Amino acid sequence: MPENRRSTRLEEQIREILEQADREPAWRRWLRRLRRPRPHLEAFPPRPRRRAWSIEPTWVWIGATFGLALLAILVSDWSRTLALAVAITSLVVFFAPIVARFRRGPVEVSGSRRWRGRDIDLPPPRIGLVGRLRYWLWRLRQRR
Numbered sequence: 709m710p711e712n713r714r715s716t717r718l719e720e721q722i723r724e725i726l727e728q729a730d731r732e733p734a735w736r737r738w739l740r741r742l743r744r745p746r747p748h749l750e751a752f753p754p755r756p757r758r759r760a761w762s763i764e765p766t767w768v769w770i771g772a773t774f775g776l777a778l779l780a781i782l783v784s785d786w787s788r789t790l791a792l793a794v795a796i797t798s799l800v801v802f803f804a805p806i807v808a809r810f811r812r813g814p815v816e817v818s819g820s821r822r823w824r825g826r827d828i829d830l831p832p833p834r835i836g837l838v839g840r841l842r843y844w845l846w847r848l849r850q851r852r
Contacts (some may be wrong), residue, residue, distance in 0.1 A: 766805070766836050773802040 715723075771832040776798035784791035822828065 766838070769801060769805050773798050776801060 748802060776794055780791045780794040780798060783794060787799050834840050835842045
């Protein structure tokens, strides 16, 4: 650059940024190098981790219902009142997700989604038995 030419504001800002980059601590450059994506690892995308003991929430409710019902049967010889209370609790646990679903209302994904000014209909998530059933019904509706 000619020295006699007056630098613009943009050139001054660029010079300041370059000077700050030169003064950057070594540990920050090292950290940035660690975070940089490595091309040899991108060839093999990471597999999603699934825990062997993960249980869907619907099965937890059903398991709790059967567990409480079994407890009610086991306690019935010892105390009829306690067995009746545990049985009623088992029924409450069985119907609790249904009542909670109706209280929240239907599951909607932020109203209608739009892309480039057009409404798009995304498939429902395929989580659990009910999710797979919803997805199957959604596919049947999309074929029309």
